[in-house]
Amino acid sequence: MTETLMSKSLKIAAVVAAYWFISISMVFLNKYLLSSETLKLDAPLFVTWYQCVVTVILCFLLSIVARYVPDYVNFPEMNIDPKLCRATLPLSIVFVCMITFNNLCLKHVGVAFYNVGRSLTTVFNVVFTYFMLQQTTSIYALGCCGIIIGGFFLGVNQEGSSGELSMIGVVFGVCASASVALNAIYTKKVLPMVDNNIWRLALYNNVNASLLFIPLMIVFGDVTEVYGFPLLTSVHFWFLMTMSGVFGFAIGTITGLQIQVTSPLTHNISGTAKAAAQTVIACTYFGQVKSSLWWLSNLTVLGGSAAYTEVKRREMKKQHNEAPAQKNGSV
Template identity: 50%
Template sequence: MKLDTLSLKYVQIFFVVVAYWIISILTVFVNKTLLTSDKLDMDAPMFIAWFQCFVSAIICFTMSRLSKVFPNTVHFPGGNPFNSTTIKHVLPLTILYILMISTNNYCLKFVDVTFYYVGRSLTTVFNVILSYIILGQTTSISCLLCCFAVVCGFFLGVDQENLSGSFSLVGTIFGVLSSFSLAFYSIQIKKVLPEVSNQIWLLSYFNNLYASILFIPLLAFEAKELNNFSRMFELNFLFLMIIGGICGLSIGYVTVLQVQVTSPLTHNISGTAKSCFQTILASFWYNQWKSTMWWFSNAVVLGGSAAYTIVKNREMEKKYRPVVYSRC
């Protein structure tokens, strides 16, 4: 019995969402293992970020070359990463990208995976603030109330994490910096995409290539740790590093794919649900049992984030609905 078109669409959506969840969660757990595992004992978050950017750049370069040799089989947007105009427009974004992934790694190093989502939950709040400062965009009272709920959930989560004895001030600060840089990056990416013909893969290629180069002088800060690390060429370590690089590149692709087969609203709700599942999975995986109030703080953050997404989506629909009707 053949599936009809609608059934095939639902099957496609299911597998895309599952792929997004698996890759996103796997990325977090792989990086956490690299950063804190006693078996690896590696204290070099920037080196891990550099290596994963390097792997991503190599994959994109290979795809770019293959697309020219096998144009009917491999499709990858073409572009010269060393064009002076391209460098001028993309390089500032790459600096933000480096800040974003570096602070993210430092946050993940110092906080538990169970607290990771709450520790980086202020992205929406910073997005609202930066959109007003940079773009002059105002936000409705309803959205501000949702942001207020996220902030309350964040501070409640910090309080409960402190009571449980696993709170890390350094990790939380890096989480806030990661939230800020991610929000800033998300705003700036809209300005830079037209400079690369709105090709997300091409921008990812350039970003990872430039980051691979710019990270090199920063590795001097971790020279001591790298010199003392004895497992640099062990297969287990290299395997995890390569998997992390592949996941880091893949998450960008599956994120865009999920938006394409569903909608921005569904994508954000899926991301919120994924974070909830990730937190529960981490509590079992690392055998970390939390209090009722700790879980309530997570629920407040998740609820505030989901509510913001839904409210914002409805406001956008109301804003653009007259335009759509006028063209019919």
């Protein structure tokens, strides 16, 4: 009994540690690729496009491996249906906006401010849920959203006071938050089209995105920038690019695994703690000294997000407990 409990605890600890490592590493690696003074590659759409291509390749590779060693690798069969490509296109457009704005935000703001810059996802989720799904939100949850908004504006104010604020980065962060919220809503609508298989959805999303990015890269000059890039033949550069794509693919796997071995609430708590750790690591690594109010803004955003999660958990538990009573009362 003790061994089983210890084994389960070790498994949970390993999955949470892997989630933290992959998520934090991906942010720092993307920051390097997007705005490093060493690389000097001003082609954020190209970097994002390549990550989508890597995800498509990995989906097919894992599908082939699973076919031959199903006892060791569990992955669905992958094939592309043009009809499903068209059916998932609206979600893919939102998906393209989400990953593009995420990377553009990271390009223009520091890693330490990144979480505050994209902190309005919960707020937009409440807004879009009301206008698109006609679902209301409790006063307690709205209060948590108010705390998040307050922390966001305090963070913007303090980042501006330190002279490190990029307004275009903040705008991209707000757009990223809105896109993430929209992506969650559209994902729920589209998942049944792919038999509720998250990996098949990832395949179609990234196939569509790989095609959608091509005209965008031409219009915004990324193709020209890459064509004249001096490190285009560098093995090290392509290794880093490929690793960023692998991390992008892996984060989907490890997120699902963390939810599976713990719970959605624990996953959100882990994500909140990870964001705090990431901020501290970024400030230490880049040698940044922040004011007390700046740190307060981060704590406010994280606290508001954690409180919102707890409020929603309690509301869902209450609804779950009330459902049998209502059913019995109607019989």
